[in-house]
Amino acid sequence: MRSRTRLPLVVALVAASLTATAPTxxxxxxxxxxxxxxxxxxxxxxxxxxxxxxxxxxxxxxxxxxxxxxxxxxxxxxxxxxxxxxxxxxxxxxxxxxxxxxxxxxxxxxxxxxxxxxxxxxxxxxxxxxxxxxxxxxxxxxxxxxxxxxxxxxxxxxxxxxxxxxxxxxxxxxxxxxxxxxxxxxxxxxxxxxxxxxxxxxxxxxxxxxxxxxxxxxxxxxxxxxxxxxxxxxxxxSTRGLTGDLTTIRDDALRGLGTRAPASTVTGVTDFTPEQDARIAREVTGRVTVPSYLTLPAGLPGSVLRRGSDGTPRRSLFGTVEAQFRCEVPRSAFTRPSWPALYGHGLLGSRSEVGAGNVKAMAAEHGFTFCATDWIGMAQDDIPVVLAALADIGLFPAIPERSQQGLLNAMFVGRALAHPQGFTAHRAFRTDDGRPLVDTTRPLVFDGNSQGGILGGALVAASPDIRTAVLGVTGMNYGLLLNRSSDFARFHQVLDLSYPDRLRQQVVLQLLQLLWDRGETNGYANHLGDRRVLMHIAFGDHQVANVAADVQARTVGARLVTPALAPGRGPDREPYWGIEPARLPHAGSAMVVWDSGTPAPPTTNTPPTEPDYGRDPHADPRSSADARRQKAAFLTTGLVIDVCGGAPCTAPPA
The missing domain is CATH 2.60.40.1220 (Immunoglobulin-like)
Structure with a gap:
């Protein structure tokens, strides 16, 4: 879930403004x-x-x-x-x-x-x-x-x-x-x-x-x-109360699109020699035009949904937004067209994460072209808004409401990737002799990690195009997660200054979740039952709490691949109560726990941190070739296969 951006300056500015005239x-x-x-x-x-x-x-x-x-x-x-x-x-x-x-x-x-x-x-x-x-x-x-x-x-x-x-x-x-x-x-x-x-x-x-x-x-x-x-x-x-804003803008946007591909523009093509990159042959960047439902021009950070007098979202006065994308095309695609896949990036990051080593490895080993767009609302550009919202929760609606536009953007990028008149109509997505690099006869799939999993469940539930997805090192419900995440410490500085009473903070987190539901998996989990979702969990994860993944698995009806942990690795009593075991191969949603030897997480609402809880295993599952093989089989066949020889799954430290 971690963002690589620097926050101290913004935190200091918020601190100065709050302490200057703070009443008791x-x-x-x-x-x-x-x-x-x-x-x-x-x-x-x-x-x-x-x-x-x-x-x-x-x-x-x-x-x-x-x-x-x-x-x-x-x-x-x-x-x-x-x-x-x-x-x-x-x-x-x-x-x-x-x-x-x-x-x-x-x-x-x-x-x-x-x-x-x-x-x-x-x-x-x-x-x-x-x-x-x-x-x-x-x-x-x-x-x-x-x-x-x-x-x-x-x-x-x-x-x-x-x-x-x-x-x-x-x-x-x-x-x-x-x-x-x-x-x-x-x-x-x-x-x-x-x-x-x-x-x-x-x-x-x-x-x-x-x-x-x-x-x-x-x-x-x-x-x-x-x-x-x-x-x-x-x-x-109600379901409509939770998901109605997103389904309203989705239905309106897709109705206007009809059977056509979204309009897209390629802005950059970079070809790599095998010496430069043995896995990826071509990187393509560009933008997809998406109807905007936000109040600010270009859907800038701080936007909220434009609403009619009845509160229903309406199209923006500014027309459209441009969803920037980046795609990684594996070398194998020049021999055999690749599978279309969306990638979801981590906490307050950007589409550039699609160029990470583990994503390139997944693309090269298993023939996927991964494309990503920024999760606007929870992307790098939104960090100042996030900090401001922690200082004054009245500003918080800009996060989940802009996130819903971000989910719509991802749907349009996915539609353009999988549509025969979409990306593959551009020369950038074809070989020199005109063959397509992406097989648009195959269904669009999704693979996201960390925040990409937390928001990805909402995308999968709402998207008409995605039926199968991998949610890596995932969970849901930020109101449950934040106290238990090592990532939140940097943001907690602002919350401590703005709402210093810790009892009040618990109320604040739950108030935020009431709005956050509209833009993350927690509000959509009760409706993921007709999708196939594979959850990959890092045991003892420092950033996304294991308990949040367990709640998600119970809610969506995911089965647990067993044995999940070696004897003595879990808590004293039944660690995965209420999650039914899976018999492999399993056709349907499942949760797989990957153990890197990190100590079990605390049973309190506090984060596991180094050194008391060892090194953070958050990146380990996606870095495992076995885990990638299991993900690829699931995305292409819908089956969860055994890649761990009937034993608990382990992932070497990344």
């Missing part, structure tokens, strides 16, 4: 509209909650997020974000981390299910109950204390697989204990709300009335209100 945390704290059962330490707790939604018969869920600017977290300058972008949602993220503050709570003494024993979360007496009120199903999860906040130690409850789009969930906490094993009493406000009916003029009457159906649902499933320490409910955004 207390002065920045908003009080109006706070949930009275949350304990009073942070306005939006517990989170997510239907206390912060309103009925709306015009949405697919019948509800709409209804944040007031007073309840959203203020930064160190006292700025509260405009809630408009959040209030378009008809529910919360399907990957929401549930956040609550229970003073003195000890999850071990309380018997909560840790990440190493997720199955325990479904025990009848589990102290945390997640109930799908739509179906009556208990939902698997793990619980932990925020290890980044030793002072207030928020409780974080993570779904072990994503919640279902549009469903209503009820959360119950019961039998909570402190480190000494003593029972913890519920806070006074919740005790009143969960108790006998309050008078209409009681300050807590409205909260009791709103929560009563959830308490009745719990009681109907054997969880008595009198046993509760805290309970609340929330609605997950």
């Amino acid at each position: 945390h207390a002065a920045a704290h908003a009080t109006g509209g706070c949930d009275p059962i949350g304990g009073g330490v942070e306005c939006l707790l517990p989170f997510p909650s239907d206390w912060h939604t309103r009925p709306d018969p015009g949405t697919d869920t019948g509800r709409r997020v209804a944040f007031d600017s007073r309840v959203l977290p203020r930064n160190a300058l006292g700025s509260s974000p405009n809630p408009t972008a959040w209030n378009r949602a008809d529910g919360f993220s399907p990957g929401s981390t549930l956040i609550a503050h229970v003073p003195g709570l000890d999850p071990v003494a309380s018997g909560m299910a840790p990440v190493t024993d997720i199955g325990r979360s479904l025990d009848p007496d589990s102290p945390v109950v997640l109930l799908d009120a739509t179906t009556g199903e208990r939902w698997p999860h793990w619980a932990e204390i925020d290890s980044n906040d030793p002072r207030r130690r928020a409780l974080l409850v993570h779904p072990a697989r994503n919640f279902r789009d549009g469903h209503h969930y009820v959360v119950a906490l019961r039998g909570l204990r402190d480190v000494a094993g003593n029972e913890i009493a519920p806070n006074a406000a919740f005790a009143e709300v969960a108790g006998p009916d309050l008078a209409p003029d009681d300050p807590l009457h409205a909260r009791q009335r709103q929560l009563r159906p959830a308490l009745d649902t719990l009681a109907a499933h054997g969880v008595a209100p009198g046993t509760l320490d805290l309970a609340w409910d929330f609605t997950v955004a």
Whole structure:
């Protein structure tokens, strides 16, 4: 996931602006509209909650997020974000981390299910109950204390697989204990709300009335209100609420395109001798013209989607954007036309990553022409916007909304690559005697690494052309990933300055995820079941947390290639709970774990870093010839084959 760009100067500038006039945390704290059962330490707790939604018969869920600017977290300058972008949602993220503050709570003494024993979360007496009120199903999860906040130690409850789009969930906490094993009493406000009916003029009457159906649902499933320490409910955004912006611009753009290839221009052709490059014979650069739906000319960083009065994305006043591309054509293509493949680059990088050694090796060894475009919204040019958004989350919509244009750009580049009147109509994609270098009778496939995998799942779910993809060293849900990524330390400096309270930071990360869902795999994972996806995971990855990949595998229904790890390499208990094993060869989605000998990652919400957790294995799977052979077989046949001789897969250090 790592970006190679330098950040210190921008971080220093943000720091200077925030510290110059920063008020105290207390002065920045908003009080109006706070949930009275949350304990009073942070306005939006517990989170997510239907206390912060309103009925709306015009949405697919019948509800709409209804944040007031007073309840959203203020930064160190006292700025509260405009809630408009959040209030378009008809529910919360399907990957929401549930956040609550229970003073003195000890999850071990309380018997909560840790990440190493997720199955325990479904025990009848589990102290945390997640109930799908739509179906009556208990939902698997793990619980932990925020290890980044030793002072207030928020409780974080993570779904072990994503919640279902549009469903209503009820959360119950019961039998909570402190480190000494003593029972913890519920806070006074919740005790009143969960108790006998309050008078209409009681300050807590409205909260009791709103929560009563959830308490009745719990009681109907054997969880008595009198046993509760805290309970609340929330609605997950609908499929249209999560994916509607992207599908709207996709459908409009492709409808205008019809059966034609997108317009493209070749701007550069470089031929290499075998001495210059034994693997790649030709590099081609150019641009593809794509309809723009962004507010700024050329879709510049900081753009958001242009919207009509009903909030639906509309075409930009500036017409089009140019998606810059770079393609690597292997030597074998001059003998036999190559397979068309899109490549997805890493964290805040660029299309130039398609020229990396491992990508060239994959192209040369297995006959792929890889083309890449920048993931605009999460590309190198967006770094200043990302930093500014961490300083003021009101600026954050520019990241996922520009990312959706970036996903559309990738679809158009892919269409141009795979269309017979697309790239192959240019002399740059033909031999001297006119034969095409790319076989456009073969289906377009995708291979991405790190951020290329995290965003790639959204691309694959939304693209009408891609049915088979490899997501390398992948995961999903930045709200889960960031605390666990060694990459985030550089960006965390800005977050610490702008939102210095660590409990507030957890709320901020989940608010960001609610918008991020529209531009990364987390919002689309429930709809990847009809695609074939191979997930390659680096065990102990320092940059993309293994737990995020596990949640993704459970959500998309990927099978686990076993044995996944050698004895003694994983946690004490079942490390891949809920992921069914695959019998090879396997036709369908799967997850393969590649072990380079790096220590197992921490079980807390902290990143594995050197030297305590050894060297970072993040680049190892893509650098393995065996892994590339497995990827190539999957992309061309849809089958996951055994390349590890029936043993756990290992990848030598890159």
